[in-house]
Amino acid sequence: MNNHYEVIICDIWGVLHNGKNYFPRAVKFLKDFIDKGGLVILLTNAPRRSKNVRDYLLKMGIDSGICQYIVSSGDCTFEWLNTLNSSPLYHLGPAKDNSLFDNIKINKVNFENCDDCICTGFFDEYNESIEDYESILNNLKERSITLHCANPDLYVNKGSTILPCAGLIAQRYEEVGGKVVYFGKPYSIIYDQVIKRANQILGKQISKKQVLAIGDGLYTDIMGASMNDIDTLFITDGVHKEQLDEYIGNSEFERNIIINFIQENNINIKMPKYIQRELDFFNYI
Structure with a gap:
């Protein structure tokens, strides 16, 4: 090589x-x-x-x-987060991804009150399905909120278990007519x-x-x-x-x-x- x-x-x-x-x-x-x-x-x-x-x-x-x-x-997502200032942001994802917000001031809110949304993955990828997110996605779509996807992967293998990723939520949001911005491959x-x-x-x-x-x-x-x-x-x-x-x-x-x-x-x-x-x-x- x-x-x-x-x-x-x-x-x-x-x-x-x-x-x-x-x-x-x-x-x-x-x-x-x-x-x-x-x-x-x-x-x-x-x-x-x-x-x-x-x-x-x-x-x-x-x-x-x-x-x-x-x-x-x-890293790419963090650069975008730095541009938000105090814009109300909804984090759609698990607490294990909270390190993404270290050393940055973010105004986190619930999904009903956000102006921006960052999706890092399922809250519980072991037990949830994409259907569990319909109400959240429909609410965001009705308000024309852009979903920013921090991980475009659809699935990942953890050992012998296949787990869903943020990309699956973003894909579904596009299917219902929502706008998505992707960071990553x-x-x-x-x-x-x-x-x-x-x-x-x-x-x-x-x-x-x-x-x-x-x-x-x-x-x-x-x-x-x-x-x-x-x-x-x-x-x-x-x-x-x-x-x-x-x-x-x-x-x-x-x-x-x-x-x-x-x-x-x-x-x-x-x-x-x-x-x-x-x-x-x-x-x-």
């Missing part, structure tokens, strides 16, 4: 860990790339600021060397930020041809990099694992089968340059 790329932009959840345990071979892959002179920037749709993401990764036991540079959708604003960060770290303008994006989300990681003319490595044993395992069945794990899956699901992306089950030094297809 070092012969072809100077920078790796790597997703976190689904590539480096599954929400419970980190993947040693993935960590070793990135550490080896850094040791050979490459730059790794972790890019995540976590609705938390990069410092909090780093603390989480270090607590999990991931090598500090690959956690040095992180850009999160929470696949939207260009976060890729502009990460390329800018790479240029600052390296002290030069980096060509996108020298950048590889690694991720497990076709609609976020791979689509976002594709829209920004960045080569991709698609990890199949992430958020799409269950769908892909059913699609592949007893067939061999081959590139043409994965490409067929992408095409049959009408996912409008430039096809991944590399495909692996999990991030490792070998077994690219």
